[in-house]
Amino acid sequence: MPLNLLLSLHDEVFEALIADFLVFCNYEVRAAYSQQDALNYCQNDNFDMAVIDIKEEKDAQFVEYLLAIKPELDILALIHEGVSNDVIKSLRLPQEQLLSLPAPLVSILEAIKVANESRQNEKLKSLTPVTIGSLCIDKQNATASVHGVPLTLTVTEFTLLDLLADNLNAPVSKDEIYPKVLGRPRGQFDRAIDVHISSVRHKLHQLHCDDICIESVRGVGYRLCKQD
Structure with a gap:
């Protein structure tokens, strides 16, 4: 079963480009064109992972809100140039779920795969008391x-x-x-x-x-x- 991905990026053109690429790679993708839309989608649908770009502190807060709605949701954070270390640390995400921009589409795809492999490993661990x-x-x-x-x-x-x-x-x-x-x-x-x-x-x-x-x-x- 393909991964079900939620995209919520500031640049609609960039978001559409990534969405088309991921659909071509056989992922299920839903693009949200505002953070409020993304929150609404999370409340009503099940996603395996959300791809979010981070430009400033309020984007880190948005990630926090998403996880409050769906704590089990994986997040891939695309970090724009110039974002402070304090904002990055506030995300509290594993290193493999952080990717610096600019990045080629294949790097974003690889980051999604790595994050998903980490999720599957955690599921295997959960089978053993x-x-x-x-x-x-x-x-x-x-x-x-x-x-x-x-x-x-x-x-x-x-x-x-x-x-x-x-x-x-x-x-x-x-x-x-x-x-x-x-x-x-x-x-x-x-x-x-x-x-x-x-x-x-x-x-x-x-x-x-x-x-x-x-x-x-x-x-x-x-x-x-x-x-x-």
Whole structure:
């Protein structure tokens, strides 16, 4: 089945050129001629990947909104010349999902293929349960256990624990957690994730999961750590 791609670029001529090229390469393509159209399309249709060009900070915010609507959506960001490193870092995308412009069409095609291969590898990884000390996470079935005893979690709590486990020993910012776990950007004075963290900690403690802990990282977010 061909990949279903969403294009949202500033230059309509460039967008039409890329769309025609990708259709020729047997991709399903829908071009959005405004960022609002792209958001609407994401709400009503399923896409494997969105190709977005980045010129300024508001484009990075647009990417954040897209991921809030569809956290599972892959993004290929085409970076225009002169975009600051701060804006690029704010995208929080893997290096293989960033491509500097100008770039030939074949380079854009190759970047799409690389990003898709990374997605498929992640899917394969999800088939194998992950064990961290006494905690076992089964991504395929969205279940977890401690010392072999089922850990009763809500969907949100499982997604949160799974995200922290994927970043074992590394802090995960609240700005990253909110879109991936709650499907929306973090609001001002928003404590929703703190409440879910408290619940997960309590449930781990009830099952005597003493060899891992969820640490608060001041000014950043949370980190899952394995105790020695």
